[in-house]
Amino acid sequence: MPVLALILAFFIVLALDFRSLLKTNHKVRTWIIYFGLLSIGFLMSLLQAIDKAPPSPVVLIEKVVRMFIN
Secondary structure, eight states: HHHHHHHHHHHHHHHHHHHHHHHHHHHHHHHHHHHHHHHHHHHHHHHHHHTOOOOOHHHHHHHHHHHHHH
């Protein structure tokens, strides 16, 4: 049930923003940024709704540093 509510909420946000997205001058860049942020937000919310904690940024930074050191 929480996942369906989450999907519905994101579709409502998309519907509310759609008119202003069509009026922008830099359409491609705006659409890429908007849907990128919306996708990241949806993914983070989905992971929290299904009780899967997203990985901490510290873990990612540690993996990148270790990759360069080794």
